[in-house]
Amino acid sequence: IKRLKRKIKQKFKADFDTVMVSLKSKLDKNHLDVLEQIGKSNKEFLKRIILKCNNNKVNKQYSPELRSFALTLHYYSPKAYDYVRKKFDCILPHPKTLYKWYTSINGNPGFNSEALKSIEERCKFVNYSLFGAVIFDEMDIKSEVERVGSKMYGLVDFGGMEKYIAIDDPNKLAKQVLVFTVVCINGSWKIPFGYFFIDSLKADAKKFLILKSLELLHASGIFITSLTFDGAAVNMSIMKQLTGFHIDKEYQNNNLQTYFLHPVTEKKVFIFLDPSHMLKLVRNCLGDFRTIIAEDEEVSWKYFEQLHTIQEKEGLHLANKLRCKHLNYRKQKMKVRLAAQLFSNSVADSMTVLKNMNISLFKDSIAIIRFINLFNDLFDIMNSKSLKSSHFKKPLQYSKENENQQNHNNIIFEKLLECEKYILNLETKNSEKLIFSKRKVGFVGFLICIYSLQQLYHELCENEKVLKYIPSYKMSQDHIELLFGCIRAHNGCNNNPTVRQFVGIFKKILVHHELRTDNTGNCIPQENISILHITSKIDPVNVINMTTPSIQHVLPEINNNKEDGSIIDKNIDRDTERLLTLIKNFDTHSYVTHPCTVSEIAETIISYIAGSVVRFLQREIKCEYCLKALESSTSSNSSLISIKSRGFLIYPSSDVIFICTKAEKIIKMCLHESGGKFLLKKFSDQFLMNLVKRSLISCNLLFSNLKDHNNNQSTLESHSIYLTEAIIKKFIKIRLHYICSKTVDKSISDRQKFTKLIQHKHQ
Secondary structure, eight states, X not given: OHHHHHHHHHHXXXXXXXXXXXXXXXXXXXHHHHHHTOOHHHHHHHHHHHHHHTTOOOOSOOOHHHHHHHHHHHHHOHHHHHHHHHHTTTOSOOHHHHHHHHHTSOOOSEEOHHHHHHHHHHHHHSSSOOEEEEEXXXXXXXXXXXXXXXXXXXXXXXXXXXXXXXXXXXXXXXXXXXXXXXXXXXXXXXXXXXXXXXXXXXXXHHHHHHXXXXXXXXXXXXXXXXXXXXXXXXXXXXXXXXXXXXXXXXXXXXXXXXXXXXXXXXXXXXXXEOHHHHHXXXXXXXXXXXXXXXXXXXXXXXXXXXXXXHHHHHTOOSSSOOOHHHHSGGGGTTOHHHHHHHTSHHHHHHHHHHHHTTOGGGTTTHHHHHHHHHHHHHHHHTTOOOTTOOGGGSOEEOOSSOHHHHHHHHHHHHHHHHHHHHHHTOBOTTSOBGGGSTTOHHHXXXXXXXXXHHHHHIIIIIISOOOSEEOGGGGSTHHHHHHHHHHHHTTTTOOSXXXXXXXXXHHHHHHOOOOOOOTTSSSOOOOOOOOOOOOOTTOHHHHHHHTOGGGGGGSOOOOOSHHHHOSSOSOOOHHHHHHHHXXXXXXXXXXXXXXXXXXXXXXXXXXXXHHHXXXXXXXXOOOHHHHHHHBOSOOTTOHHHHHXXXXXXXXXXXXXXXXXXXXXXXXXXXXXXXXXXXXXXXXXXXXXXXXXXXXXXXXXXXXXXXHHHHTTSOGGGXXXXXXXXXXXXXXXXXXXXXXXXXXXXXSOOSHHHHHHHHXXXXX
């Protein structure tokens, strides 16, 4: 009977190759290419589905392709993995099987042999030398002892390095994990290759681990050219031991050595202090001191506060990111973007506009503007990434023949020299040099980065000619911060892992090198974000496009009934009539101060926003006549545009500015009626649009240059009317988005502060 059953199973057993041949015979030539392009993992997937459907036995041995798919899917989401496995009748391995696979990976503390072997394979795979940057940092973990089987987790663990390192008490609870990562400078990969559970670590012990990591990486075949860490006191001591210099003495001699010799090759390894951390330290110094002296002038924190006050008063922003949280940064000290957005060209440009408008509060702001611009440019240079970038974001590139590239390099070197001299001469109000003060680390760190970047370029690009360019972003700690974000994300809501949890996550990351993170870390990965655009049939831009003769034949006709195409809603309620009367009275008596009054500063900002509205409409509208009516060569209220332009911004026409100004008055009036914080529910987008359109009925001179063009359309299809509506719609959308974001921004949350405090207390 058993033999008979076996024969029956073999008779009906589906052979994958036979099925493929059968499918090919039933498909036409157009579909054969699709069938041939099925990947190995898809073929394995399809084969198992066919066997399951025929009630045949499925081989428990999984192919490498299917293993890769299963591990990747489970890495991103265990819940998604369970759902897919259930839907496809359990053709994927059980999660317990995956855990058994992970147990074969060596993920114990210490320098990881699996990671080093992977690096060695990568070096063998290419026919050129690979150069890397070593980055290390500590991450706080939850102090907790756990026992799994016969193994105990939670104590200090150096992975066999204890015999080389002096440890006070090996039975202490681990409070931090020290992680080492290597980033390939002339490649597109990064791998964490070691970690150690520590309570605290002295400079001598860290120095030993650093030198040991360089030896192991050299044995794997990668040449290490730089070492990056933050400005902690123990790290500064390590730098002193490795390079053998004393900061104060070396600065006085103006001869700073920022490198040490590799323990194997005896070539120079350059030290970088993470620019993001240095920028935060500079911000903290200025925020705490309130005033520092630069080139015999005061650089004062008060200008940030004054700029914020003016913007809050106007209810508009001068095209910058400055918010309450940037001034009250102490609750969110760890966030790099708060410091980067504060010391940005957009903030400096805003102050420049106010200074040029003779605002008395900013008449002496030239020092803070120069301070911001220099640190913004220096930060850009230290985060260069792609040769396609421009200005200071483009990396140093070696090229004898390309004159433009040589000029670009000279500009960067001149800027680095300017920043160096500027930082060296910064003083406190007590005439003490900042580089010798107790708050020196941020400024000294930037100087070290300046010297190291220049020497690294001369060493690798000009002298040895082993690299074509230096992407300085590869030497930043962003890569290890992304790793920490990935580790925290794997625990779901628990962003403070224990020792046991960290070990398990580290094994997963070794299997899956491609790291991703959410916006909850100290930095945000630089990735493209796709945006979904949803269009409406009654959108005014679509109406203009559908009534443009050149494209009319490919678009549907317009429905001109009130529901789909009405321009002005005649059913205006009493609130609308009252608001329109108020606005008309204040327009007539302009000398009266009222919440809907638009100041000179607000006019400048409205002109800038109008330029953004025009730029958006130029991408959407197809009518050439309408496009010409939107833009102007110059503008009377364009001081902000001219300062921020750099050749790419648009000057809106006077008609566009007039419409946006009228819309702003309506929004200010409605905001005042709502109490000043946020708009009431009745002031919807459509309500505001109808209000603005009603206030513009008497304005017959709008878009007078489109008079002849409008004669070619019917009254209901007049492009002037729909163009006005499109401008109003976009402006209102921009302003309401800002008003909503401002209401959230005003309440500074303690969540970030207490989250970090809990992590640092290892709970």
